[in-house]
Amino acid sequence: MSASGTVIDAQPSRLRLGSERRHWARYLPVTATGVLLLVAIAIGAALYDRFLTGQVLANVLITNSHLIVLAVGMTFVILTGGIDLSVGAVVALSAMIASKLLASGWTAPTAIPVVLLTGSVLGLLVGLMIHYFKIQPFIASLAAMFLARGLCYVISIESIPIRDPFYVTMSRYRIKIFPDTTVTPAVFIALAVVAIGFVVLHTTRFGRTVYAIGGGESSASLMGLPVPRAKIGVYVVSGFCASLASLLYTFNAVQSGNPLHAIGMELDAIAAVAIGGTLLSGGYGFVIGSLLGVLVLGTISSLVKFNGTLNSGWTRITTGLLVLVFIVMQRLLTLGRRHEG
Amino acid sequence: MKAVLSNRLLWPILVLVALLIATRLQAPTFFDIRVVRGNLFGSLINIARNTAPTLLVGLGMTLVIATRGIDLSVGAVAAMAGAAATMFLQGTNEPNRIVNVLLAVGIGLGLALLAGAWNGFLVTVLGIQPIIATLVLMTAGRGLAQLITDEQIITVHSQPYKLIGGGYWLGLPFSIILACAIFVLTALLTRRTALGVLLESVGVNPEASRLAGVRSRSITWTVYIICAIFAGLAGLMITSNATAADPNGTGLFLEIDAILAVVIGGTSLAGGRFSLGGTLVGAFIIQTMTTMILTLGIAPEITLVYKAAIVAVVCLIQSQEARALVRRLVFQRPDKVTSDPPAAVDREDEVVVAAVDATELVSVASDVTGEP
Numbered sequence: 001m002s003a004s005g006t007v008i009d010a011q012p013s014r015l016r017l018g019s020e021r022r023h024w025a026r027y028l029p030v031t032a033t034g035v036l037l038l039v040a041i042a043i044g045a046a047l048y049d050r051f052l053t054g055q056v057l058a059n060v061l062i063t064n065s066h067l068i069v070l071a072v073g074m075t076f077v078i079l080t081g082g083i084d085l086s087v088g089a090v091v092a093l094s095a096m097i098a099s100k101l102l103a104s105g106w107t108a109p110t111a112i113p114v115v116l117l118t119g120s121v122l123g124l125l126v127g128l129m130i131h132y133f134k135i136q137p138f139i140a141s142l143a144a145m146f147l148a149r150g151l152c153y154v155i156s157i158e159s160i161p162i163r164d165p166f167y168v169t170m171s172r173y174r175i176k177i178f179p180d181t182t183v184t185p186a187v188f189i190a191l192a193v194v195a196i197g198f199v200v201l202h203t204t205r206f207g208r209t210v211y212a213i214g215g216g217e218s219s220a221s222l223m224g225l226p227v228p229r230a231k232i233g234v235y236v237v238s239g240f241c242a243s244l245a246s247l248l249y250t251f252n253a254v255q256s257g258n259p260l261h262a263i264g265m266e267l268d269a270i271a272a273v274a275i276g277g278t279l280l281s282g283g284y285g286f287v288i289g290s291l292l293g294v295l296v297l298g299t300i301s302s303l304v305k306f307n308g309t310l311n312s313g314w315t316r317i318t319t320g321l322l323v324l325v326f327i328v329m330q331r332l333l334t335l336g337r338r339h340e341g
Numbered sequence: 342m343k344a345v346l347s348n349r350l351l352w353p354i355l356v357l358v359a360l361l362i363a364t365r366l367q368a369p370t371f372f373d374i375r376v377v378r379g380n381l382f383g384s385l386i387n388i389a390r391n392t393a394p395t396l397l398v399g400l401g402m403t404l405v406i407a408t409r410g411i412d413l414s415v416g417a418v419a420a421m422a423g424a425a426a427t428m429f430l431q432g433t434n435e436p437n438r439i440v441n442v443l444l445a446v447g448i449g450l451g452l453a454l455l456a457g458a459w460n461g462f463l464v465t466v467l468g469i470q471p472i473i474a475t476l477v478l479m480t481a482g483r484g485l486a487q488l489i490t491d492e493q494i495i496t497v498h499s500q501p502y503k504l505i506g507g508g509y510w511l512g513l514p515f516s517i518i519l520a521c522a523i524f525v526l527t528a529l530l531t532r533r534t535a536l537g538v539l540l541e542s543v544g545v546n547p548e549a550s551r552l553a554g555v556r557s558r559s560i561t562w563t564v565y566i567i568c569a570i571f572a573g574l575a576g577l578m579i580t581s582n583a584t585a586a587d588p589n590g591t592g593l594f595l596e597i598d599a600i601l602a603v604v605i606g607g608t609s610l611a612g613g614r615f616s617l618g619g620t621l622v623g624a625f626i627i628q629t630m631t632t633m634i635l636t637l638g639i640a641p642e643i644t645l646v647y648k649a650a651i652v653a654v655v656c657l658i659q660s661q662e663a664r665a666l667v668r669r670l671v672f673q674r675p676d677k678v679t680s681d682p683p684a685a686v687d688r689e690d691e692v693v694v695a696a697v698d699a700t701e702l703v704s705v706a707s708d709v710t711g712e713p
Binding site: 083129132133134135136138139140142143144145146147149150151153154267270271274280281311312313314315316317319320321323324327328331 | 663
């Protein structure tokens with residue numbers, strides 16, 4: 001698979017020592033995520049008659065399409081060993097800018113590029129701070145989070161509704177994929193982002209550098225890889241994904257800009273990436289895993305909703321516990337590696 | 342003069358004084374303090390009262406950060422402790438009885454202790470990075486708080502409980518007296534015993550300090566427990582002052598304010614050295630800023646933009662690379678110094694650290710103080 005080739009390029013010394021067993025171990029977390037998703041769906045099917053229908057599963061995709069895009073961006077950042085706490089606030093800011101521009105007479109084709117640029121520019125600033133001033137990713141993206149959330153309130157303290165015909169069409173339009181099962185265009189955009197993310201990470205120079213930075217920044221530099229460009233680039237990717245996610249979020253769920261949107265969404269994205277089997281200290285992981293991670297979280301939350309009487313606190317508790325399980329699993333796998341390396 | 346200039350607390354204190362004076366200039370009644378029935382009232386008293394939770398959590402956070410860790414779960418722990426204590430009080434027939442209030446406080450703090458032990462277990466025994474390990478409880482803790490209150494906002498009517506966060510003692514808000522007492526106790530424990538040095542040694546290099554005979558594992562574990570207990574107490578204060586516990590709202594962004602207070606106070610996030618006094622000033626700066634914006638009639642939410650600016654500036658000041666950049670710019674174009682306040686800040690720091698030249702020092706000092 002191209003994925004394994006990538007890492008061999010990036011970290012020759014580690015994998016040449018590697019045995020077949022460890023080769024297989026690389027895919028263990030992401031396989032576990034896949035199994036977990038099937039188990040979650042099976043539990044739903046066993047408990048509720050109506051759970052195992054195409055539309056219920058499609059709805060998981062529809063309501064989480066923005067989170068899928070966010071998680072893809074977050075995967076890039078986490079693969080380099082960084083973290084981006086600003087994405088939730090950037091989603092809110094992008095939605096605010098979109099709704100403000102549309103309310104003041106802009107059309108969707110002119111407003112959307114501006115929105116997409118917002119996140120990318122913020123991401124660029126974060127990346128520059130991290131790379132050139134050696135500020136910890138956590139703090140730099142925290143500053144961006146404050147800034148973005150604060151700018152939301154500068155734009156407006158109240159919710160601004162979006163009534164643009166393009167947005168309305170995007171939210172109402174349904175595409176039939178199976179009989180009795182329809183999805184929104186947002187789902188296709190989200191899946192396209194996953195596909196693009198996969199291709200970029202596994203076939204381009206940028207992608208290889210991202211994995212190499214996570215494996216060891218100084219060795220990546222010594223190998224002559226363009227570390228500064230990639231290290232800043234991942235935050236631009238994450239910012240862009242956050243803006244794109246905000247588009248899908250406004251298409252799907254809310255159709256408004258509100259400074260209170262998407263509070264804590266960065267945690268969901270990080271949790272999805274962690275559950276997707278990406279090593280949170282960087283270097284190992286796949287965007288496909290993040291997609292599966294989002295779907296696991298989405299399925300659990302729809303299970304809790306199906307029950308109706310269950311306290312919604314359970315969604316958060318299971319999320320936390322699943323993150324823990326995956327971290328511990330990763331920890332055990334990497335411990336084995338470290339002793340051999 | 343040099344001792345004053347090289348003091349790490351100088352800049353935070355100057356910022357705090359500047360903020361207070363700026364607010365006073367805009368709002369003439371800002372410094373007024375009235376005495377009503379033996380208790381003090383006024384904007385400054387409000388700042389003191391509202392600083393207490395941030396200060397407490399900031400103290401715990403300082404200790405955790407000194408060991409090169411971080412605790413993101415403090416907000417969730419505050420929500421859990423507040424929820425548990427108010428649920429207990431609501432369930433009893435006599436919420437005004439002292440025994441019941443003490444029991445409620447005990448339950449809240451006990452829960453916080455468990456949370457801290459859990460975080461410490463993940464960090465020390467399983468060896469998970471602190472930012473990730475505490476993320477687990479940050480997510481799950483709010484869920485637990487929701488379970489405790491059954492997704493309701495719990496209101497509490499209990500005079501003794503109200504004392505913790507909203508009451509007065511000896512004419513001053515009880516919460517700030519409590520927070521300051523804990524501050525003094527922590528400072529004595531860490532600076533008058535070897536504990537502070539041990540914490541710093543763990544932060545510099547846990548493995549080396551273990552080999553040198555420092556029990557780095559139990560020290561780290563203890564620090565997470567202390568941090569969680571302080572967070573729990575902050576949660577009790579917040580719910581007591583608001584007379585309600587909201588599993589989603591209590592202590593929201595508390596971790597961020599606490600980390601901010603620590604960072605503004607000059608404690609490096611890289612661990613290895615800490616300044617409790619800095620955190621005290623940092624916590625007051627954050628609350629003064631919030632109150633200032635309320636007093637000036639700006640939308641309170643815009644505080645976040647200023648917080649972003651402060652975080653960015655403080656981090657840049659701490660960053661070696663940014664200092665080097667500024668130094669290059671300054672030495673190439675010395676005439677630009679006075680027109681650029683952050684440059685002056687950086688340069689002053691660099692000069693003191695490098696002790697370049699006595700005349701330099703004097704000229705910079707006069708830049709800063711405005712004296713010849």
